[in-house]
Amino acid sequence: MSWSPLVAFGVTLLVAPALPGVATRTRSFLTGRRGPPVLQLYYEIAKLLRKRAVYSATTTWVFRAGPIVGLAAAVLSACLLPLDGRGALAGFPGDFVLFAGLLALGRFGLILAALDTGSSFEGMGASREAMVGAFAEAGLFLSFTALVMATGQPALTGMLGAPLAAGWSASLPALVMIGVSLFVLLLAEASRVPVDDPATHLELTMIHEVAVLDQSGPDLALVLYGSALRFTLLAALTALVLAPRGALAAPAALVALPMGLLVIAAVVGVVEATMARLRLNRVPQLLVATSALAAFAMILVLARS
Amino acid sequence: MTLLHALVLLPALGALGAAVHRTEAYRTGWLLVIAALHLVLTGLAWTGAPPPTLGGWIALDAIGLIVLTVVSVLFAAVAVYAVGYLRRENPRGGRAFVSCLLAFLSAASLVALSHHFALLWIGLEATTLAVAPLIFHRHDRRSLEAVWKYLMLSSVGIALALLGTFLLAASQSVSGDAVRPLVLEDLMAGAPQLHPAWLKAACVFLLVGYGTKMGLVPLHAWKPDTYAVAPGLVAGLMAGVLTMIAFLGLTRITQVMIAAGLGGFVTPLLLTFGLASLAVGAAFIIGQSDLKRMLAYSSVEHMGLLTLGLGLGGGSAYGALLHAVNNGLAKGLLFLTAGNVVLAAGGVAGDQRGLLRRAPASAILLLAGLLAVAGSPPFGTFLSEFTIVRGAFGAGHPWIGAAALLCLAVAFVGMARLIVPMVYGTSAEPGGREARGGENAWLVAGPVALALGVLLLGLFVPPALQRQLAAAAAVLGGRAP
Amino acid sequence: MSGPAELVLLLVVLASFLVLGTARLSTGVRAVAFQGVLLGLVPLLLFPTWSWHRAALAAGTMAIKGVIVPRFLLWAIREAAVRREMEPRLGYVPSLLLGTVVLAVAFALAGRWPVPEGGGTLLVPVAVATVVHGLLVLTASRKAVTQVVGYIMMENGIYLFGLTQAERVPFLVELGVLLDVFVGVFIMGIVVFHINREFDSIKASRLVEGAE
Numbered sequence: 001m002s003w004s005p006l007v008a009f010g011v012t013l014l015v016a017p018a019l020p021g022v023a024t025r026t027r028s029f030l031t032g033r034r035g036p037p038v039l040q041l042y043y044e045i046a047k048l049l050r051k052r053a054v055y056s057a058t059t060t061w062v063f064r065a066g067p068i069v070g071l072a073a074a075v076l077s078a079c080l081l082p083l084d085g086r087g088a089l090a091g092f093p094g095d096f097v098l099f100a101g102l103l104a105l106g107r108f109g110l111i112l113a114a115l116d117t118g119s120s121f122e123g124m125g126a127s128r129e130a131m132v133g134a135f136a137e138a139g140l141f142l143s144f145t146a147l148v149m150a151t152g153q154p155a156l157t158g159m160l161g162a163p164l165a166a167g168w169s170a171s172l173p174a175l176v177m178i179g180v181s182l183f184v185l186l187l188a189e190a191s192r193v194p195v196d197d198p199a200t201h202l203e204l205t206m207i208h209e210v211a212v213l214d215q216s217g218p219d220l221a222l223v224l225y226g227s228a229l230r231f232t233l234l235a236a237l238t239a240l241v242l243a244p245r246g247a248l249a250a251p252a253a254l255v256a257l258p259m260g261l262l263v264i265a266a267v268v269g270v271v272e273a274t275m276a277r278l279r280l281n282r283v284p285q286l287l288v289a290t291s292a293l294a295a296f297a298m299i300l301v302l303a304r305s
Numbered sequence: 306m307t308l309l310h311a312l313v314l315l316p317a318l319g320a321l322g323a324a325v326h327r328t329e330a331y332r333t334g335w336l337l338v339i340a341a342l343h344l345v346l347t348g349l350a351w352t353g354a355p356p357p358t359l360g361g362w363i364a365l366d367a368i369g370l371i372v373l374t375v376v377s378v379l380f381a382a383v384a385v386y387a388v389g390y391l392r393r394e395n396p397r398g399g400r401a402f403v404s405c406l407l408a409f410l411s412a413a414s415l416v417a418l419s420h421h422f423a424l425l426w427i428g429l430e431a432t433t434l435a436v437a438p439l440i441f442h443r444h445d446r447r448s449l450e451a452v453w454k455y456l457m458l459s460s461v462g463i464a465l466a467l468l469g470t471f472l473l474a475a476s477q478s479v480s481g482d483a484v485r486p487l488v489l490e491d492l493m494a495g496a497p498q499l500h501p502a503w504l505k506a507a508c509v510f511l512l513v514g515y516g517t518k519m520g521l522v523p524l525h526a527w528k529p530d531t532y533a534v535a536p537g538l539v540a541g542l543m544a545g546v547l548t549m550i551a552f553l554g555l556t557r558i559t560q561v562m563i564a565a566g567l568g569g570f571v572t573p574l575l576l577t578f579g580l581a582s583l584a585v586g587a588a589f590i591i592g593q594s595d596l597k598r599m600l601a602y603s604s605v606e607h608m609g610l611l612t613l614g615l616g617l618g619g620g621s622a623y624g625a626l627l628h629a630v631n632n633g634l635a636k637g638l639l640f641l642t643a644g645n646v647v648l649a650a651g652g653v654a655g656d657q658r659g660l661l662r663r664a665p666a667s668a669i670l671l672l673a674g675l676l677a678v679a680g681s682p683p684f685g686t687f688l689s690e691f692t693i694v695r696g697a698f699g700a701g702h703p704w705i706g707a708a709a710l711l712c713l714a715v716a717f718v719g720m721a722r723l724i725v726p727m728v729y730g731t732s733a734e735p736g737g738r739e740a741r742g743g744e745n746a747w748l749v750a751g752p753v754a755l756a757l758g759v760l761l762l763g764l765f766v767p768p769a770l771q772r773q774l775a776a777a778a779a780v781l782g783g784r785a786p
Numbered sequence: 787m788s789g790p791a792e793l794v795l796l797l798v799v800l801a802s803f804l805v806l807g808t809a810r811l812s813t814g815v816r817a818v819a820f821q822g823v824l825l826g827l828v829p830l831l832l833f834p835t836w837s838w839h840r841a842a843l844a845a846g847t848m849a850i851k852g853v854i855v856p857r858f859l860l861w862a863i864r865e866a867a868v869r870r871e872m873e874p875r876l877g878y879v880p881s882l883l884l885g886t887v888v889l890a891v892a893f894a895l896a897g898r899w900p901v902p903e904g905g906g907t908l909l910v911p912v913a914v915a916t917v918v919h920g921l922l923v924l925t926a927s928r929k930a931v932t933q934v935v936g937y938i939m940m941e942n943g944i945y946l947f948g949l950t951q952a953e954r955v956p957f958l959v960e961l962g963v964l965l966d967v968f969v970g971v972f973i974m975g976i977v978v979f980h981i982n983r984e985f986d987s988i989k990a991s992r993l994v995e996g997a998e
Contacts, residue, residue, distance in 0.1 A: 173796050282809065285878045289807045292886045296799065303893045303907065423961055430964060434971070449979055456975075457933060460968040461924065464937070467961060468917065468944045474951040474958060486955040502899055 004250045008084035008257055013075070015258050016232040017041035017225060019265040023192065024199070026269025041228060045221045053217030058118045066113025067215060067222035073106030074229040082161045083236055085245030085253040093154040096144040100137055103189065103233075106226065107133045114211040121203050125211030128280070132195060132207060135287035136188040142294035143178050143185070147241070149301045150174060160237070165246030171304065177297040179242040184290040186238055186268070188283075190231035193272040195283055205277075235264040308355040309363050312346050312373070312414045315339060320407035324400060333388045336403050340377075340384035343410065347377040351769060361488055362421040367776035371626060372553050373417040375633040378758065379545045380410050382751035383538050386641050389747025390538055393648065401438055409435040409542065416550040420489040422470050425554060429466070429518060432547060433459045439539040440531055451527075451534040458517060458527040466514025466554070472507035473561075476500045489557065496564035505570055508562055512574055515554035518547065521612060522581040525605045529589075532601035537644020540597055544604045544636040549629060552611055556781060559615060563782045568618070575616025580708060582609025587712035590719035596643045599723055600636070603678055606716055607632045613709060614693040615781065619700050622783025624692025626774050627766070631677075631685040631759055638755040639674035642667050645748055646727070658730035668728045670752045675724045677759045679717035685762030791831035794824050795912045798946070799889065802919040802939060806885045807878055811870045811931065815859050818938045821916075822851025825942055829949055829959075832909070843959065850966055851942070858970070859934065862977045868931050876926040888918045909950055916943030934972045941965045 021038040028035025037043075055063065079089040080099050107129060114126040147159045150171050158164075168175060188195045191208035203210045212223045239260035245253040278286060319339035326332050350365060350373065357364030365373070387406065391399045412431035419425045433456075441452045474486050476499045484491040492499070517524040532540045555575075562571040586606025593599035611632070614625025649664035660668035673684075680690040690713065697706030766774075801824070804817040826848030829840055863870070874881050889911075896911035920940025927933050945962040952959045 173793060285807060285809070285882070288879045288882050289803065292803055292807070292882050293800075295886045296803070296889060299890050299893050300796070303897070303911070423958065426961070427964065430967075434967070437971070453930070453975065456968070456971065457937075460937065460965070460972075461921075461940070463968070464940055464944055464965055467965065468947060470961075471944065471948045471951055471958065474955050478951070478954060486951075486958075 002087070004084045004254065005082070005087050005089050007254055009078060009089055011254065011257055012078055012083050012232055012236065012261075013229070015261060016228045017045060019231050019235060019261060020190070020198075020228050022262055022265035023231075023269040023272065026266045027272040030270065030273035041224060045225055048216075048221035048224070049218050051217045053215075053219050056117055056214055059116050059214075062116040063113045063214075064219065066109045066116070067212075067219045067226065069109030070106040070226040071222045071229070073102045073109065074226050074233065077102040077106075077233055078229065080156055081233065081236055082157045082240070083257060084250065085165075085240065085248060085256070086157075086161045086250075088157045091155050091157040095156050096148075096154075096159065099156060100140050100144070103140075103230065104133060104137060106230065110211055110223070113215075117214045119214065121210050122213055124204075125207060125209075125213070128207040129211050132188055132283060132287070135284050135291070136185050139181055139185050139287060139291040139294055142291050142298060143181050146174065146178050146294055146298035146301055149298060149305070160240040160244065162246035164241070165244035168244055171301060174297040174300045174304075175241055177293050177300075179238055181290045181294040181297070182234065182238045182241060183264075183267075184286065186231070186234035186264075187271065188287060189234050190227065190268075192268055194275045194278045194286065197277040200277075205280075231265075232261060235261050235268075239264055307358050308346060308350060309358050309365060309418055312343065312350075312418060313363075313411055315342055315346070316407045316411035316414065320404045320411065323403040323407060326400070332400065332403055333391055336384045336387055336406060339407055339410070340381045343414070344377050344381050347374055357420070361485065361490060362424055363418045364420045364490075365418060366420075366780075367773045368553065368556055368626070368780070369417050369420075370773055371630060371770075371777060372549055373414065375549055375630055376410070376413045376417060376546050379542065379633055379637045379755075380406075380413075382637055382641065382755050383542050384751075385754075386538050386644075386748055386751040389745050390536065390644070392745075392747070394536075402442065405435050405438050406542075409439075409546075413546050413550050416553060422473055422487040422489070422492075422557070425557065426463070426466055426470050429515070429550065429554065430463050432550065433463060433518070436539070436543060436547065439542075440535040442536050442539065443534070447530075448534045451530040455527045455531045458524065462514045462517025462524065464514075465510050465517075469507045469510030469512075469514055469558075472503050472510060473558075476503035476507055478503075489560070492561050493564045496561060497566060499561075499565050501565070501567065504562070504565060504567060508558055508567070508571060509574070511558045512555065512578070515551045515558075516578060516612075518551035519555065519608045519612075520548060520582075520601075520605050521578045521608055522585045522605065525582065525585070528605055529598045529601040532604070532640075533595055533598040535597075537597070537640050537642075537647065540600070540643070541637045541640030544600070544640055545633040548604065548608055548636075549633050552608070552629060555612070556615065560780050563780075568782060572616050572618070575612050576702075576705065579609045579611075579613030579616055580705065582606065583613065583709060583712045584609075587716040587719070590716050591722075593719070593723060596646060596723065596727070597640070599720060600639055600643060603639075603716060603720065604636060606712065607636075607678075610690065610693060610709065610713075613705070614696065617693070617696050617700050617702065617705070618782040619696050620783065621693045621696030621700070622781045623774055623778040624689050624696055626777050626781075627762075628686065628689030628693060630770075631689050631762055634755045634759045634762070635674060635677040635684070635686055638670065638752050638759065639678060641748075641752045641755070642670040642674055645752070646671065648748070658727055660728050666749045666753075670749075670756060671724055672728055673756045673760075674752075675720055677756070679720060680713060681717075683760060683763045685759045685766075688763055688766075791828060792908055794827050794831060795908045795946075798824050798828075798942070799912055799915060802916055803882070803885060805923060805935065805939060806881045806919060809872055809878065811863060811868070811872055812860065814872055814932070814935050815856050815863070818935055818942070819852050819856035821939070821942050822853075822855070823848050825851060825945055828946065829952065832949065833953065846963070847945075850963065851938070855938065855966060855969055855973075858973050859931065862973045863931055865977045866931075868929060868976075872932055873928045874923070874926045874932070875928055876922075881922065881926060884922060885919055888922070889915045892918070909946060913943050913946035913950075916940075916946060919943070930972070930976050934969060934976070937972070938969060941969070 018038060021040050025035045025038050077099050080091060080095050082088040111126040111129050114122040148154055151159050151163045151167060153159050153163050191198060196207040200206060215223050243260060245256055316339050319335050323332055323335040350370060355365055409432055412428045412435055416425055416428035419428060437452055437456055441448050477484060477486050479500045480495045480498050484495055520528045559571055562568060582605050586602045586609060589602040590599050611625050611629055614621040645667040649667060677684040677686055680686040694706045694709050798821055801817045801821040805814045808814050826844045830844050892911040892915040917940050920936050920943055923939060924933050924936030927936055948959040948962055
């Protein structure tokens, strides 16, 4: 195994908590405030790891397992993506299905943990999480299918790596549409505006935050890191589609990785600053529109071939 | 300026003149004069075939001549009626009313004369727009709803017909640069070389678009409300003239399809539309309590019969064309009389029974119209309907013929159930109050003339008409029976 | 097919999807305005030869479809005090799904029809898809204003299809502009009579007293 994918993997894991910070800082900046420091999430995770978790009497082992499952699923998904632009740590034909499945598994762990508490707030959060996940997965699969058809490669390594870079300009419109669709899916998975507002303190309007209301201490640290990692993964996916690095030399591709991630995080911040969060019954509308966009990209790719 | 130019431009000029005519008196004079002149010009067209003009875009062939005649005769009757109507309804002469009527005549003549598909489309669009203010004459909520529905559905139909016209142009794209695009003669001459896929698509869209204007099922939803709400003479004009020129659009595309050898594609479409309209029209006639609404469904039914005849070909095509003439006259008769009935009853909500005593002329005309529309001898509609049904049996479609007969019978029963009590029933008011305003000559002359026309056509079809009908039928894949 | 023309046609489809999916009425109107502007650009990009006639057509189309009609429509919405939501009868998600299916079918069928010269591979499916999307919006709308928006979209699709024949048949595409006359009539009707919602079918019992 060459060193490049391993280094990229390490860089991704390291940079992950910085991205939500960048997004929030950009948003505050654009709305006239200074906002929290970019590295705030690192401090939070460190602080939480030092504390002791408090468990409600109604919970069982499921509650404790949820955050661990979420984190493990995210880390495993990171192994599948060609983060350095040319090769992943592990891959096989059809591994994009595993990728989507792992993301769903992580979400599922969190949902079960939320349901386990028996609290009505968390139950509401769990059902909303499930809804968002269901709609987002359709969009994700359509995007992947379009990529498979565009590159003819059934593995993530091929879809997002060198073959994509080679055929990029030929199917540019379709790829731009897939990139936009993946960006909206990023907003959905990372629970950012317009799907969910991370800065709200009203539980009845939350989706992700309220599902992890009862987590504390190291469990909460795992949850926070896991969700930052999901943000990073989808940001990396979007960056790989919009700006494939397969043609770059290995060191340049590695340097470009965190740069690309930070740029996308900043764009998320811009979107958060300019848009308001959608009403809850409009969220499926948005996600179906995203799926329609990905489907359109797929139709275009098919028509071209 | 040739005869053909005059047929279109004269009513247009008349519309302008009526619009700017300052004094209210004699505004309807424009209507009478132009209608009379148009009738004369049409008569001249019968005596000698006028040559095509405008690069072949405007010409007069057999079908066009028949349609033009019906348009002209019906409009003349309506014009005479309008004089009496406006005198009662709108003493100020109705500037918009008269202008729109004349504009309608101009556009309808354009459709009858055009041999260019785009010109035909423009004419139909113009008629749609010209009729809308006429429907909205009463300016109340019901009229508004009816006009909106009519405009919305008609405009969708017109848009689809435009798409069909574009597709027709596309089918000519393989014919080379020497042909004139969308001109009927060139389409017919180069028909076998037309691209079949585009042509079939064009046929479907044109059928749907022009079928909406005709009122074929399932695009007929605008008809009942519109005919119920419009004044009698406007409804008569629409039922007689508008359906006729929409039918002309249908025949033009059928002509081209048959010449291209795709008659087998068109026939099932026409038969389906025709039978559906026949059945739905007949079914909805039963149980209607409003005369004009019922007549709207009768119009749908007869349009179905026309389409059926067109689709069957052979002797039925001849019968369909003859029926177009007879039906136009009969519908005009019925709607004008329906208008009289409402006037006699003192309003739409008034008591409409016991007409024989209150308004005898209208009562007799109503009975005559019932018999004419139902196709009983000695009226002309019997002959035409008989020809169509016989053609069905002869062409090997006995079920279609039987179904048509059944629908016609059902329609007759339904209409009789409404009309007969109207004519013979006893009025609810004690003492048989005198009809408000009575019947003046203007209101009765038109319908009487139309009734006589239908009657005469039943007894004797003039040889000149027979020749034109045979020539028209030949182009549509038919022959004289 | 040239790049810019293709891009413009893709944007046309995206505008249709925007109309299908948006909840805000003004967004829908602005989307068809954007579509109108794009439509004006298409003939300039498709046909490489320059002519005054073509330039005038492009300018006129952009003016009418992109500026005049949408402004008129927005004014009508304010005047008639129409509620600012799209309110489709089908619902937003089914409309979007149906729109996607229509697009797929249009592209699938376009492969079977011959390509008209001067059109390229994208023009016919985009035209057909836009017509059907317009019909979708028109039939599924509860308000008069959204019916007009759907009609404009349908009209745009027909115009696009007419462009395939524009080289051969002069003045054919200008016929499509005549359809805009209808649109003008509708809008005037909405304003003058405050037609907000769709009418119920007229019941025969609600007869109006008065003369015929």
